[in-house]
Amino acid sequence: MEEREKREEEKKSLEKWTGFREILNLITLTGFVYGPLDERLSIREALEKNLRKPVPHHVNFSFCLGGITFFTFLVQAFTGVLLLMYYRPTTAEAYKSVVHITNNVPFGWLFRNIHHWASNIMIIAVFLHMLRVFFYGAYKPPRDFNWVNGVLLLVLTLTFGFTGYLLPWNQISYWATTVGTEIPSAIPVVGDLIKVLIRGGTDVSQTTLTRFFAVHVAILPPVISAFLGVHFLMIRRQGISGPL
Amino acid sequence: MEEQKKKDELPVLMGRRTFLDYCIGGGIAAWASLTAYTALAFLWPTKQSMGEEGGEGIAIALSEVPVDDSKKIGYKGKPIIVIRTAEGVFALSAICPHLGCLVNWHAGEKQIECPCHAAKFDLRGNVLGGPAPAPLLSYKAEIINDQIKIG
Numbered sequence: 030m031e032e033r034e035k036r037e038e039e040k041k042s043l044e045k046w047t048g049f050r051e052i053l054n055l056i057t058l059t060g061f062v063y064g065p066l067d068e069r070l071s072i073r074e075a076l077e078k079n080l081r082k083p084v085p086h087h088v089n090f091s092f093c094l095g096g097i098t099f100f101t102f103l104v105q106a107f108t109g110v111l112l113l114m115y116y117r118p119t120t121a122e123a124y125k126s127v128v129h130i131t132n133n134v135p136f137g138w139l140f141r142n143i144h145h146w147a148s149n150i151m152i153i154a155v156f157l158h159m160l161r162v163f164f165y166g167a168y169k170p171p172r173d174f175n176w177v178n179g180v181l182l183l184v185l186t187l188t189f190g191f192t193g194y195l196l197p198w199n200q201i202s203y204w205a206t207t208v209g210t211e212i213p214s215a216i217p218v219v220g221d222l223i224k225v226l227i228r229g230g231t232d233v234s235q236t237t238l239t240r241f242f243a244v245h246v247a248i249l250p251p252v253i254s255a256f257l258g259v260h261f262l263m264i265r266r267q268g269i270s271g272p273l
Numbered sequence: 274m275e276e277q278k279k280k281d282e283l284p285v286l287m288g289r290r291t292f293l294d295y296c297i298g299g300g301i302a303a304w305a306s307l308t309a310y311t312a313l314a315f316l317w318p319t320k321q322s323m324g325e326e327g328g329e330g331i332a333i334a335l336s337e338v339p340v341d342d343s344k345k346i347g348y349k350g351k352p353i354i355v356i357r358t359a360e361g362v363f364a365l366s367a368i369c370p371h372l373g374c375l376v377n378w379h380a381g382e383k384q385i386e387c388p389c390h391a392a393k394f395d396l397r398g399n400v401l402g403g404p405a406p407a408p409l410l411s412y413k414a415e416i417i418n419d420q421i422k423i424g
Contacts, residue, residue, distance in 0.1 A: 107312075111312060111315055114315075114316060129322075132349070133321040133322050134315060134319075134322040135314040135315055135317070136311045136312075136314050136315045137315060137322075139311060140311075140312075140315060
């Protein structure tokens with residue numbers, strides 16, 4: 030009984046400290062999550078612990094690049110799902126539906142452009158993040174597995190970009206995919222097999238479009254989410270790396 | 274000294290941190306509602322977004338525009354004039370680039386004329402005379418079976 034009172038007291042003193050309470054209430058949808066749900070799950074406690082986690086002094090804005098990448102990923106997921114509502118992945122209709130989204134659907138131009146630009150920003154941010162990690166030596170043990178995981182995330186991000194580039198099915202995407210899928214054919218012995226496997230035929234065709242669409246919207250999102258989860262769990266467990 | 278005391282005595286309506294928290298919260302709320310609005314508008318079926326055609330084009334029945342006649346219709350939210358002559362069909366913006374009046378087709382002169390200041394255009398939108406500073410926008414139009422396809 031006494032212990033509980035003490036805990037309540039502690040909570041109150043924490044809340045007095047700032048207007049933190051207001052923001053927490055906003056986040057936790059005052060009433061429901063704060064009330065009955067919090068009693069059972071201690072959501073506030075978890076939130077406070079995470080939002081109040083102290084940050085070491087050497088941490089500067091270059092440490093935000095990973096977060097920026099993740100933010101652009103969330104933007105991509107959101108706008109991507111919206112575009113999916115109108116996009117049609119057939120050679121006859123893909124370009125038409127993209128034009129339709131851009132010209133006829135309310136705010137279609139906005140979401141398409143955000144999806145386009147956020148993808149560019151994501152790739153820039155992921156490279157800068159990688160540079161930051163490299164120059165801080167943050168890839169060294171015990172974080173070496175996180176570096177490997179991060180490189181896989183980079184590959185997944187680039188695959189996202191490569192598959193998404195074909196989807197509007199215009200001249201530039203068709204030829205970029207033709208050239209891009211031609212590259213693995215330079216590998217000795219198995220090169221042509223890989224090319225045919227990626228294209229789903231000898232040429233870039235409807236099968237290629239279907240394949241790239243499937244990879245872009247169905248396969249990559251859950252896979253990258255899993256790797257992202259592991260990426261975050263590991264950095265959380267091991268803590269942020271030291272100063273230069 | 275006196276002033277400092279006065280300052281201390283002022284009633285605090287809201288602490289600085291609370292105020293900043295409200296600013297952040299308000300910003301997030303504004304951003305979230307804008308996002309929700311645009312996303313809903315995107316998903317909400319409208320006349321335009323429901324078009325099965327998927328492209329930009331529209332079609333009208335050939336019988337609606339007899340030979341040597343014209344018809345004004347809406348296309349992408351703007352008025353256009355569809356003209357049918359023995360040469361074929363033509364679709365042009367109906368908005369005069371001079372002061373924005375709606376132009377008319379004069380079959381006798383084989384010209385498009387603006388009723389406001391008598392700007393004259395040919396069937397391809399080129400300026401033939403009058404105060405128009407630019408040609409009329411021209412759209413692709415063709416007869417497919419018993420329909421006129423525009424765009």
